[in-house]
Amino acid sequence: MTMVFLNKEIRDGDNPDLTEERKTATFDTNKMAEVIYGSEKLARRRREISQAVSLIPELADSKPLPFLSRNEKILESTRKVTALNEHLPRLINMNDEDEAWHIHSEVIGFEGNPLALHHSLFIPPLVIQGSDEQHEKWLGRAKRREIIGCYAQTELGHGSNIRKLETTATYSLSTQEFILHTPTINALKWWPGALGKSSNHAVVVASLIIKEQNYGPHLFMVQIRDEQSHEPLPGIAVGDIGPKMAFNGADNGFLGFNNFRIPRGNLLNRHCNVEVDGTYVRPPHDKMNYAGMIRVRSRMAAEQGTFMAQALTIAVRYSAVRRQGFLENKSQEVKVLDYQTQQHRLFPAIARSYAFIFCGFETIQKYETLQNEMNSGNVSLMADLHALTSGIKSVVTYQTGEGIEQARMACGGHGYSMASYISEIYGCAIGGCTYEGENMVMLLQLARYLVKSVELAMRGKPGDLGPMVAYLAYPDIKVDLVTGPEAYVKMFQHISKRQSIKATEKFHRKMESGVSRDEAWNQCAVELTRASRLHTRLYIIETFIRRVDSIEDLSIKMVLTDLMNLHLNYELLDVASYALEDGFMSSTQMGFIKNQLYSSLEKIRPNAVSLVDSFQFSDLQLRSNLLNFLFQVLGRRDGHVYQNLFEWAKSSPLNQTEVLPSVTQYLKPMMEKAKL
Ligand SMILES: CCCCC/C=C\C/C=C\C/C=C\C=C\C(=O)SCCNC(=O)CCNC(=O)[C@H](O)C(C)(C)COP(=O)(O)OP(=O)(O)OC[C@H]1O[C@@H](n2cnc3c(N)ncnc32)[C@H](O)[C@@H]1OP(=O)(O)O
Numbered sequence: 001m002t003m004v005f006l007n008k009e010i011r012d013g014d015n016p017d018l019t020e021e022r023k024t025a026t027f028d029t030n031k032m033a034e035v036i037y038g039s040e041k042l043a044r045r046r047r048e049i050s051q052a053v054s055l056i057p058e059l060a061d062s063k064p065l066p067f068l069s070r071n072e073k074i075l076e077s078t079r080k081v082t083a084l085n086e087h088l089p090r091l092i093n094m095n096d097e098d099e100a101w102h103i104h105s106e107v108i109g110f111e112g113n114p115l116a117l118h119h120s121l122f123i124p125p126l127v128i129q130g131s132d133e134q135h136e137k138w139l140g141r142a143k144r145r146e147i148i149g150c151y152a153q154t155e156l157g158h159g160s161n162i163r164k165l166e167t168t169a170t171y172s173l174s175t176q177e178f179i180l181h182t183p184t185i186n187a188l189k190w191w192p193g194a195l196g197k198s199s200n201h202a203v204v205v206a207s208l209i210i211k212e213q214n215y216g217p218h219l220f221m222v223q224i225r226d227e228q229s230h231e232p233l234p235g236i237a238v239g240d241i242g243p244k245m246a247f248n249g250a251d252n253g254f255l256g257f258n259n260f261r262i263p264r265g266n267l268l269n270r271h272c273n274v275e276v277d278g279t280y281v282r283p284p285h286d287k288m289n290y291a292g293m294i295r296v297r298s299r300m301a302a303e304q305g306t307f308m309a310q311a312l313t314i315a316v317r318y319s320a321v322r323r324q325g326f327l328e329n330k331s332q333e334v335k336v337l338d339y340q341t342q343q344h345r346l347f348p349a350i351a352r353s354y355a356f357i358f359c360g361f362e363t364i365q366k367y368e369t370l371q372n373e374m375n376s377g378n379v380s381l382m383a384d385l386h387a388l389t390s391g392i393k394s395v396v397t398y399q400t401g402e403g404i405e406q407a408r409m410a411c412g413g414h415g416y417s418m419a420s421y422i423s424e425i426y427g428c429a430i431g432g433c434t435y436e437g438e439n440m441v442m443l444l445q446l447a448r449y450l451v452k453s454v455e456l457a458m459r460g461k462p463g464d465l466g467p468m469v470a471y472l473a474y475p476d477i478k479v480d481l482v483t484g485p486e487a488y489v490k491m492f493q494h495i496s497k498r499q500s501i502k503a504t505e506k507f508h509r510k511m512e513s514g515v516s517r518d519e520a521w522n523q524c525a526v527e528l529t530r531a532s533r534l535h536t537r538l539y540i541i542e543t544f545i546r547r548v549d550s551i552e553d554l555s556i557k558m559v560l561t562d563l564m565n566l567h568l569n570y571e572l573l574d575v576a577s578y579a580l581e582d583g584f585m586s587s588t589q590m591g592f593i594k595n596q597l598y599s600s601l602e603k604i605r606p607n608a609v610s611l612v613d614s615f616q617f618s619d620l621q622l623r624s625n626l627l628n629f630l631f632q633v634l635g636r637r638d639g640h641v642y643q644n645l646f647e648w649a650k651s652s653p654l655n656q657t658e659v660l661p662s663v664t665q666y667l668k669p670m671m672e673k674a675k676l
C-alpha cells in the first residue's frame, strides 16, 4: 500500500529508517520539485516520463551495466537509444530539450550512447552556424536521424588552443571546393564523441585557407562514411580512441583527411562566407565560430548540478539506512547520517546542487537571449556571456567532482563498489573539467574580462562596467553578517573585488618592470584564476538568493532558506582567509560563520532525505532498480540495500562458475609446484 504524506509516498515494505525520515520532513517534495525544475508542469512531466519509461521493458538495461565489456556496452546503449527513439514521440514533447535530456538519462544512464552528440553537438552548430539553405539540406535529415553526426574540433596535438588547429580546409578556386587535409599525426581529430564507429557525418572545425592566407577555425559539414555500407569514404581514416575513465558506451574517435574534397557550400555560412572568387565575408563577431561552445557551457551548471544530486541521493538515502556506532542511546546503533561529520560531508554538497541548478536555469535563459540577439545581428552580449559561462563551467565542474567524491566516501566501502553507481557518475561528471574547455584555460578567459573591468574602474569609468562586475567599483563598507544574506553578498563582493584588483595590480607591476605582457600574465595566472573563481562563486550565491526570494510557498521557502544559509556560511568560510588578511572580517565574525554553519546542519538534518527525494530521480535513473532484476543497490528508494548488494554480488559473472580458469591454469599449478 502507498500512503501519500505531503507527497512523500510512504510505501508499505520500505525500509522503516527511510520511512521515518520521510515522515519527519517539513515540506512537500512535489512542491520542491516544482521549484527545482521550474514549474508544476515541468516537474509533473518528469514524473510522467519516468513512469512511462518504467512500463516499457525494452527500455530497461538488459544486464547490469558495470558487468558489461566495452563492446557490450556500446551494443546495449545503441539498442536502448534506438528503441527509445521509436517510443520518443509518444513519450515526450519532441521540441523540449529538457524532456529529451531527462528521458535519455533515465534510459541510457551515464555510459553515453552513439547518438548523444548527434543531438547536443552536431545539430546545434548546424542550427547556429548554418544558413537557411544549409538547414534545408541537412537539418531535416539530421533531425529524422537519416544521418548521424558528431562535432570534430579537438586534435591529438591541440584542444585548448583552437587557433592552432592544424587540420586545413584550403579553398580551391579552380574547382570551388574545400580540400580538407591532416598534415601530421598531431593534426588527427581526437576525442569527438560518436565519431569512432557510429557517425557518418561530422561538423569539422578546420583552419580556413584562401590564397595561402589563414582565416582561422571555421565549421564545415563533412560526410565521412558511405550512407549504405557505413565504410569510411576514400581519403578518410577514422576509428575509436579506446576505453576511457567513463562514457564507455560511446565511441569517442579519431579522424584524418587525405586531401578530401567537399563542395564550397559545406562551409557553414550563416555568419561568414567564401565567395566563388575566394573573397572572404567576415562574421559580425571575431569569435562567432565559437558561439556553439558558449551554448554548451551555458547548460553545464544545471547539468552538473543534477549529476551531483544523483550521487547525493544515493549517499543520503544510504546514510539513513546505514547504522553504525553509538551516540547517546547505547541500545541501538545510529544512522550514520546523524554524525555531524557525515552531515558536513553531504549537506553543503546538497546546497551546491540546488545552487547550480538554479544558476543553470539563469544561464540557459541568458544564452537564449543571446541566441535571439545573434539571429537579429546583435552580437554585443557575446563577450559577457562568454566570460560568465567560462567561469561557471569551471567552478561547477570542479565542485561537482568534489561533491560526488564526498558522496562516495560517505558510503564507506560500499561507495567504492560499482554497485553504488557513484564511480560512473563521477567519471562522467569530472570529464566536464576538461571537455568544453579545460578549466584553467576557461578561468583565464574570465580573468581577461575581470582585468579589463578593473582597469575601467581604475580609470574612473565605473559607469562603463556591466551589471555583473559593477561591484568592482563599490566602496568598502564593513558589514554585519547578523543582518542576513545581503551582508554575506557584500562580504563576498569585497573578497572578490580585492582579489581581482590585487591580481590586476600584480600583472601591471610585472609589465612595468619590463616583463612582456604574455609572460607577466603567466606569472600572475594562479592569482588570476583565484579571482575568476571568487567572482563566479559570488555570482552563484546571488542566483541562489534571487531564487529563494522569488518563492511564495512558506514551507518550501523555509527549508530552502536553511539550505541557502548553509551555502552562504560554507562558501564564506571556505574563502574567509581573503577577508581576514586585510581585516575586513574579524575573528569574531569567523566564529559566527562557523556556528551558523553547524546550526544549519542541524536544521537540515530532518529534511535531508526529502531534499534529495525532491529531485525525483527514479530508481532506474540511479541504476538502483532495474526492471526484471532484483539486485540494485545503494540509492534505491525503498532502502533495502543489503539483500540487494548480496544479489548483485551473486550475479557477478565471476560467480557463475565455482572454479575459474585463473585457478586451474595458474594458482593450482603454483600450489602444486610449491608442495614438491
Ligand atoms: C545523464 C548522462 C548524460 C551524459 C552526457 C553528459 C555530458 C556530455 C558528454 C561528453 C562531452 C561531450 C562533448 C564535448 C565536446 C567538446 O569538448 S568540443 C571541444 C571544446 N573545446 C573547447 O572548448 C576549446 C577551448 N578553447 C577555446 O574556446 C579558445 O581556444 C579560447 C577561448 C580558450 C581562446 O581562443 P582564442 O581565439 O585564442 O582567443 P583569445 O584567447 O586570443 O581571446 C581573444 C578574445 O576573444 C574572446 N573570446 C574567446 N572566445 C569567445 C567566445 N566564445 N565568445 C566571445 N568572445 C570570445 C576573448 O574573451 C578575448 O576577448 P578580449 O580580447 O579579452 O576582449
Ligand SMILES: Cc1cc2nc3c(=O)[nH]c(=O)nc-3n(C[C@H](O)[C@H](O)[C@H](O)COP(=O)(O)OP(=O)(O)OC[C@H]3O[C@@H](n4cnc5c(N)ncnc54)[C@H](O)[C@@H]3O)c2cc1C
Binding pocket: 117, 121, 151, 152, 153, 154, 157, 158, 159, 160, 161, 190, 191, 192, 193, 247, 252, 431, 434, 435, 436, 437, 438, 439, 440, 441, 444
Ligand atoms: C569526455 C570527453 C569528451 C570530449 N568530446 C569532444 C567532442 O565531442 N568533440 C571535440 O572536438 N572534443 C571533445 N573533447 C576534447 C576536449 O574538448 C579537450 O580535451 C579539451 O578542450 C581540453 O583540451 P586539451 O585536451 O588540448 O587539453 P590541454 O590544453 O592539452 O590541457 C593540458 C594542460 O595544459 C594546461 N593548459 C593548456 N593551455 C593552457 C593555457 N593557455 N594556460 C594555462 N594552462 C594551459 C591545461 O590547464 C591542462 O592542465 C572531449 C574530451 C573529453 C574528456
